[in-house]
Amino acid sequence: MEFKFDYDENKEKLEKLEDVIKANRDKRGALMTVLHQAQHLFGYLPLEVQEIISSKMFIPLSEIYGVVTFYSQFSLTPKGKYEIGVCEGTACYVKGSQAIKEKVMESLNIAVGETTPDLNFSMQATRCIGACGLAPVMTIGGDVYGKLKANDIEEILEKYRSK
Ligand code: FES
Structure with missing residues (x-):
């Protein structure tokens, strides 16, 4: 799913980005600072924003893209309202987390790292959250669900669909 970046809608944020670039351009480690601020401003780093950073900082787009895709704190797609x-920790894997994951992906029609077109849900890769006794575990927007079965998923998602 491609999300279209709207320049008009983001006018104010783009002006702020210009200020951030101007303030940091000549400093050491400027690119990381600017990318962090841009991610904070827009919630993600679409190609259009990377292009602006590239042209204003005189850094090749390929280099910027390489940094954005290397570090997991940067995202190329917007996050959903509910993450x-x-x-994917061992205890959960053994207790069948794969089937849970597949059920969520099937219900929402997205893969890990993707966001639903209505921006309500996104999926992220998750390591052990320390609730192994409740395996398999899933979190939605900070809520934790444990001892899950694939059959539970639809009912749980429904609660967040209507929120
Ligand atoms: S392995 Fe899933 S919570 Fe620990």
Whole structure:
């Protein structure tokens, strides 16, 4: 799913980004600072924003893209209102987290790292959250659900669909 970046809608944020670039351009480690601020401003780093950073900082787009895709704190797609993480730790894996993950992906029609077109849900890879006794575990927007079965998923998602 491609999310279209709207320049008009983001006018104010783009002006702020210009200020951030001007204030940091000549400093050491400027690119990381600017990318962090841009991620904070827009919630993600679409190609359009990377292009602006590239042209204003005189850094090749390929270099910027390389940094953005290397560090997991940067995202190329917007995050959903509710982030879903199905634990991929060992205890959860043994207790069948794969089936839970597949059920969520099937219900929402997205993969890990993607966001639903209505921006309500996104999925992220999740390591052990320390609730192994409740395996398999899933989190949605900070709420934790444990001892899950694939059959539970639809009912749980429904609660967040209507919120
Ligand atoms: S392995 Fe899933 S919570 Fe620990």
